[in-house]
Structure formats: structure tokens, C-alpha cells
Amino acid sequence: MTGKIQQGERNWQHSLREPMIDELHARPFLRLKAPCRLAYIALKPEQDGSHTADLSRAQLVAFLARFGAAPPDEDAVYHSADLGDMVLKWEHHSEFATYTLFGCKTVEHEDNFAHFLHRHFAAEWLNAFDGKIISSVTARIDLVPDETALDAHLSERAEDWFGVNATYSAAFVTDQSAAIAADFTTDKDGHMRIAMLANGGIGPGRTGRAMQRMLEIETYRAMSMLTLPVARHILGQLGRLNQSLSETVEAMSAKQRDAGESLEDLLHISSDLALLSARSAFRFSAARAYETLVRQRIELLREERILGRQMFAEFMKRRYSPSMRTCHSAHAQLEDISDRTAHAADLLSTRVSVTTAEQNRNLLAKMDTRAAQQARLQETVEGISVVAISYYAVSLLSYLLAPLTKMLPVSKTMLSAALVIPVALLVWTGMHRLKKRLIREPNGKIDKTQ
Structure with a gap:
């Protein structure tokens, strides 16, 4: 048995493994062979959060239809299309979409940069969708015989590219195999200009990666400065x-x-x-x-200084x-x-x-004071109640026991006097037991404080 995964063993694989591997290769770098011209725009709606995959794809489909090209897959985030004498590279991002048009087969235009390619981004196409230009670049890639001629060629042509007394940044890149210059301003047509000089030893892959990094720098700079x-x-x-x-x-x-x-x-x-x-x-x-x-x-x-720029x-x-x-x-x-x-x-x-x-x-203290006053008042009332009840009880008992005075040598007055103390004790005991039954703790036990 070999270590190769058999067809019947695919159910062992995580469902997201292959999609995640595909994601690593979803945005391949440009492959640009000098000489070349390149037009680039990044489109984002004015309102944050309104850029969607449906909007991005609809705008791409409309662009491709103008050239009779086939639309991309439904869930595509990257698409490349050959449009004859130029190639389109499209990418969908969370907040924006990018369009890169480049032609490297023949460069016969008198235009220093790629304004002729930018004309394909027609106004009527842009106006038909919410996506608006947040970044626009026109670029040229020239072939220079060897690296010793990079600085000389840049020095000779920079004035034609960027204008007299222009302020631009420049550097050797990719181990001095190329030089890039950019002014980070917009020309009369609203494009930022990038010029790249590549010697004969640099391949299309490295050329494309260097240019794409410049395009990403400009786009991410614009997006962050929003x-x-x-x-x-x-x-x-x-x-x-x-x-x-x-x-x-x-x-x-x-x-x-x-x-x-x-x-x-x-x-x-x-x-x-x-x-x-x-x-x-x-x-x-x-x-x-x-x-x-x-x-x-x-x-x-991997920049290195060139011409003191x-x-x-x-x-x-x-x-x-x-x-x-x-x-x-x-x-x-x-x-x-x-x-x-x-x-x-x-x-x-x-x-x-x-x-x-x-x-x-403070409220509880006042309530305690009032409770104490009420308790003292209650005790006073309770004593008066005992006296009143005892008085009526003795009176009733005196009338009830009055016939005994005729059989016993006791007067009615003495009988009444003899009844006072036991009746008062019985009334006080009865009221005290009633108080115990009425005032109890929540668990049913008698409140000993009362």
C-alpha cells in the first residue's frame, strides 16, 4: 500500500482543505515582459460597506461584454481574460475591485505611458455602477540592456516622463535588476505615473511582482487614507x-x-x-x-538608492x-x-x-425609633386592656357567684376582692399567649425578642 490518497479515501479529507489550498493560488502575480504598457484602476463605492461580490462581478461582466469575452465563474475572486492585443486581470477584494490592462506584445504608441489603455475604462461603463475610481495608475516598463544603464536611462528620460523640475521617488529594486520611479501625483487625466526599467536578466515573473507591489502600495495607501x-x-x-x-x-x-x-x-x-x-x-x-x-x-x-533620489x-x-x-x-x-x-x-x-x-x-434608624415608641405604647395599651378586661370579668363573676354569699360566710364585696387577683392573672396570661401566637418568626418559631 502506497502513501498516495486513493479515490475512495477522499472522505478522510477535511471539506475545507482543498478550498484553502486553492485560496493560496487565487491571486497570481502579473507576468510582464518588457517593453510593456499597463493601465490600472481600483473601484470602490462612495459609501463604506456597499461594495459586494454581486456588484463587483456585474461590473466585470459588463466590461467583458464590450469585448465579447466570456464572464467569470459565479464565485470567482480573480479573473484573467485575453482581449486580443491586451490582457485583463481582475481581482475582487472586500472593499474594492481592481482592473489591470496590460499589453506587452507590441508597444508602438507615442504615449509615454498607457493612456491609450485607460480609454477602455469608458465613462459610460463607470457611470453605470456604484464603483468609483479610488486609485488610477498608468505605467510603462522599458527594457534596458544591462544594469549599468538603468540609472543613466532614468536620468535621461525622467524629465520627459514626469515633467521639468518634477519631484519623483526612485529606487533600484529586486537586487538592482530593475529601477522604478513614481511621482505619486496625478497627471492631467487623473492617473499616477509609474516607470519601470528592467534589464535583460530579469524575467516576466519578477517584473510582474515588482510592478504589482507598486500598484498595491498605491491602492492600499489610498484606501488607508480614506x-x-x-x-x-x-x-x-x-x-x-x-x-x-x-x-x-x-x-x-x-x-x-x-x-x-x-x-x-x-x-x-x-x-x-x-x-x-x-x-x-x-x-x-x-x-x-x-x-x-x-x-x-x-x-x-528591497530598495536601493539611485541617482540620489x-x-x-x-x-x-x-x-x-x-x-x-x-x-x-x-x-x-x-x-x-x-x-x-x-x-x-x-x-x-x-x-x-x-x-x-x-x-x-437614617431611614432604618428612624424606623427603629418609631418601632420602639410603638412597642412602649403597645405595652401601655396592653396594661390598660388587662385592667379593663379584668374589671369586666370580675364584675361578671361577682354577679355569677353572688348566690354563694348566702350559703358562705362571705360578703359580696369580699368575693369580688378575692376574684381580682386570679382574674387579672388569667387575663394577662391569656393575652400574652395570644401575642405569642400572632407574632412569630418566618420559620414558625416564636420571636423571642417580643
């Missing part, structure tokens, strides 16, 4: 809320207002903070994830990192004031609990 307006709005709101919280806590400390008013103020502050947190939580989380991807993609380029890592550290720090600061301040508000609410709750306990203690 959080910046949210962060600025939150920082503006936090100033007002922080002032309100400080005034409320100060009033609580000085006891300038009652607990009800302080609680009402804290509830307003807490509700505003909860609303800000609910509206921004997704964007803050996404910003952290995208920022991590940007830094990882830059590291994978600013490298991509340096550009991002100077221009991109401050924006992300603003987002992180807004998130941290939001969490901080939320914690301080919760702490103030706990202090108010403690204060109310202490006040309530003191009031309850």
Missing part, C-alpha cells in the same frame, strides 16, 4: 466632548449639581462617543490593516506616515475619552450608592 477625513472630524468633535466631560467632572467634585443632572450630562457625552465610535470603528480597523500592507509591500521591493520608504515616512499617525491619534483619543467617561460614570454611581446607603441607614 480614514484621514474621519479622523479629522473626530478630533474636532472630541475637543467639544472633552470640555463637556471636564466641566461635568468638576461639577461632580464640587457638588455643584445633583446626581440626576450629572448623570444626564454623562449620558449625552456617552451617546455622542458611542455614535462616533460606531461610525468610525470600521475605517480605523481598515486603516491599520492597509497601512501594514503598504509597509510590507515596500519592504518586499528619495526612495519609496522615505517618501512614505515623510508624506504618508503623518496621516496615519493622525488616524491613530484620533482613535486613541476616542478610546481615552470613552474610558474617562465610563470612569466618571462609575464614580457617580459610587457616589449615588453611598448617598443612598446613608439615606437608608
Whole structure:
């Protein structure tokens, strides 16, 4: 018996094993052979959370239909299609979808970059769907004979590519087998420009990986910076809320207002903070994830300086990192004031609990005093009751036993006097036993304190 899995043994395999293996290969890298031109866009709806797989696929199907190409599979997250003199690569992500058009067979256009490819992303097609352009790149890949000519060729052509006195970043990448330059601004048509110079020793796979990392850097940068307006709005709101919280806590400390008013103020502050947190939580989380991807993609380029230009890592550290720090600061301040508000609410709750306990203690003391007064009054009433009942009992017994005075040498007055003490004792004993039966502990035992 060999170690190979037989057909009948597939039920031994976990149902998700093969899908997870397929996921590792779901987004293959581009394969680009210099010279080449490339047009790239990332589409995202204006409203967060409205990008769905159905929307993404419908937009792709409409694009392919314009070229008579077959649609992708129903559950596809990646699709590649040969459209004649160019190739389309499409990817579906959680918040956006990307379209990459590249032509590497012949490069005969006078256009320095790939504006002629961008024309295929027609306005009527874009307007028909909710997905809007969040990132747009036009790129060129040129073949240079050897690596010693990379810097010279870049120096000669950069002015034509990016304009006179243009500020662009550039670096050797992939162990100096290629050089990449980008200006991270938009041209008159709204595209960011990327130029890549590849020597003859670099293959299509490495060329494609380097270019795709640049495209991902630009896309993830754009997606992460969607959080910046949210962060600025939150920082503006936090100033007002922080002032309100400080005034409320100060009033609580000085006891300038009652607990009800302080609680009402804290509830307003807490509700505003909860609303800000609910509206921004997704964007803050996404910003952290995208920022991590940007830094990882830059590291994978393995940059080395060329022509003394600013490298991509340096550009991002100077221009991109401050924006992300603003987002992180807004998130941290939001969490901080939320914690301080919760702490103030706990202090108010403690204060109310202490006040309530003191009031309850005073109330119980008053109830004890009243109970003692009632007990003394009850004892007084009980004594009077014994006397009254005994008086009537002696009177009745005197009338009942009056005939005996004729047979015994006892007057009626002496008989009545003799009856007073035993009758009073019997009345007092009877009332005491009745009191015991009426006043008992919950378990049925007599309350010994009574």
C-alpha cells in the first residue's frame, strides 16, 4: 500500500482543505515582459460597506461584454481574460475591485505611458455602477540592456516622463535588476505615473511582482487614507466632548449639581462617543490593516538608492506616515475619552450608592425609633386592656357567684376582692399567649425578642 490518497479515501479529507489550498493560488502575480504598457484602476463605492461580490462581478461582466469575452465563474475572486492585443486581470477584494490592462506584445504608441489603455475604462461603463475610481495608475516598463544603464536611462528620460523640475521617488529594486520611479501625483487625466526599467536578466515573473507591489502600495495607501477625513472630524468633535466631560467632572467634585443632572450630562457625552465610535470603528480597523500592507509591500521591493533620489520608504515616512499617525491619534483619543467617561460614570454611581446607603441607614434608624415608641405604647395599651378586661370579668363573676354569699360566710364585696387577683392573672396570661401566637418568626418559631 502506497502513501498516495486513493479515490475512495477522499472522505478522510477535511471539506475545507482543498478550498484553502486553492485560496493560496487565487491571486497570481502579473507576468510582464518588457517593453510593456499597463493601465490600472481600483473601484470602490462612495459609501463604506456597499461594495459586494454581486456588484463587483456585474461590473466585470459588463466590461467583458464590450469585448465579447466570456464572464467569470459565479464565485470567482480573480479573473484573467485575453482581449486580443491586451490582457485583463481582475481581482475582487472586500472593499474594492481592481482592473489591470496590460499589453506587452507590441508597444508602438507615442504615449509615454498607457493612456491609450485607460480609454477602455469608458465613462459610460463607470457611470453605470456604484464603483468609483479610488486609485488610477498608468505605467510603462522599458527594457534596458544591462544594469549599468538603468540609472543613466532614468536620468535621461525622467524629465520627459514626469515633467521639468518634477519631484519623483526612485529606487533600484529586486537586487538592482530593475529601477522604478513614481511621482505619486496625478497627471492631467487623473492617473499616477509609474516607470519601470528592467534589464535583460530579469524575467516576466519578477517584473510582474515588482510592478504589482507598486500598484498595491498605491491602492492600499489610498484606501488607508480614506480614514484621514474621519479622523479629522473626530478630533474636532472630541475637543467639544472633552470640555463637556471636564466641566461635568468638576461639577461632580464640587457638588455643584445633583446626581440626576450629572448623570444626564454623562449620558449625552456617552451617546455622542458611542455614535462616533460606531461610525468610525470600521475605517480605523481598515486603516491599520492597509497601512501594514503598504509597509510590507515596500519592504518586499528591497530598495536601493539611485541617482540620489528619495526612495519609496522615505517618501512614505515623510508624506504618508503623518496621516496615519493622525488616524491613530484620533482613535486613541476616542478610546481615552470613552474610558474617562465610563470612569466618571462609575464614580457617580459610587457616589449615588453611598448617598443612598446613608439615606437608608437614617431611614432604618428612624424606623427603629418609631418601632420602639410603638412597642412602649403597645405595652401601655396592653396594661390598660388587662385592667379593663379584668374589671369586666370580675364584675361578671361577682354577679355569677353572688348566690354563694348566702350559703358562705362571705360578703359580696369580699368575693369580688378575692376574684381580682386570679382574674387579672388569667387575663394577662391569656393575652400574652395570644401575642405569642400572632407574632412569630418566618420559620414558625416564636420571636423571642417580643
